[in-house]
Amino acid sequence: MPDGSFLPPPSRVDTPRLVLRSWTADDAPALQRVVLDNIDHLGAWMPWATAEAHEHLDEVAARLAGFGEEFAAGREWMYVMTDRDAGFLVGGLGVHARGGPDTLELGYWIRRDLTGLGYVTEAVRAMVDAVFAACDVARIEIRCDPRNARSAAVARRAGFRHVATLTGDAEPTGEPRETMVWERRRNGARGP
Structure with a gap:
């Protein structure tokens, strides 16, 4: 565990339409196909997608195997979202220990043809x-670029409250940007 203050999330989460589980190397061909088919859609917000589009399949498989190792070790939890009935790749969701001992952060992405559903x-x-x-955490955060209206809408629909917009925050490429911070507190408690 990142700081020893909480138990990890479950290894699998089922919803009416989805299965969320740890990535495996076997997911590499499907992920590579989805990234290549959605490079403009994903690359606009996630620099990893642009880099991954140029990688060999064995490099993608190795990274996904690493995600599985990180998951098992309790350091970071990267989930693949698959359709519950047909099994196709829908997107990804990560649970990240970035916000301190009582906070986890969620990040997510979806392929373009399934947006809005x-x-x-x-x-x-x-x-x-x-x-x-x-997990013994007090809050969960979602962070997104204010220009990413779809991501902000997900946070709102999922019951998160916009608590701040950081100015000059560093995006994954290192460039400064604004970042919206959304939160949900355990039992719906209101934070500061």
């Missing part, structure tokens, strides 16, 4: 319930 909101709601049930 409520999959991400369904996954986020289920993961919030699972995290609060399994």
